[in-house]
Amino acid sequence: MIKSSVYNCSVIELPINHRDRGNLTVAENGKNIPFDVHRVYYLYDVPAGESRGGHAHRELKQLIIAASGSFNVVLSDGKIKRTITLNRPFYGLLVVPGIWRELDDFSSGSICLVMASRKYDAKDYIRGYEEFLAWKGRD
Ligand code: TYD
Secondary structure, eight states, X not given: OTTOOGGGOEEEEOOEEEESSSEEEOOOBTTTBSSOOOEEEEEEOOOXXXXXXXXXXXXXXXXXXXXXXXXXXXXXXXXXXEEEEEOSTTEEEEEOSSOEEEEEOOOTTOEEEEEESSOOOGGGEEOOHHHHHHHHHOO
């Protein structure tokens, strides 16, 4: 996905399956997630003013959800930048491989839930922006 663009990333609306004494949303492989989930992790207690991310993935697909509170996801494909605010738990931002991302402006108590298409692999990360640009520039 060297050639992927920020426009390949999209916000997916997850269904509210059950409204009774609060809401219940289900994300299920093969139904409403565009990949099979092999890992889930979440960020929480992010201090005010702190940012996360600051890397790209070579192969990993992710669905990023504001399970609580809100934050911004800044996406870049090396040419175009898009900022997406996530603030409701029934929206998931699909981030395709080959996209630089930074997460910031976390509200107090927010939880960033990430569903990922692969197990953790440090070799899948590109952690330098210059390295990312060089990788994107390759044929
Ligand atoms: P990282 O993905 O760099 O976090 P962020 O982009 O939110 O700043 O991960 C932070 C650290 O946690 C890094 O040392 C790798 C480790 N980590 C795992 O061991 N397993 C995982 O599944 C993830 C996502 C991170």
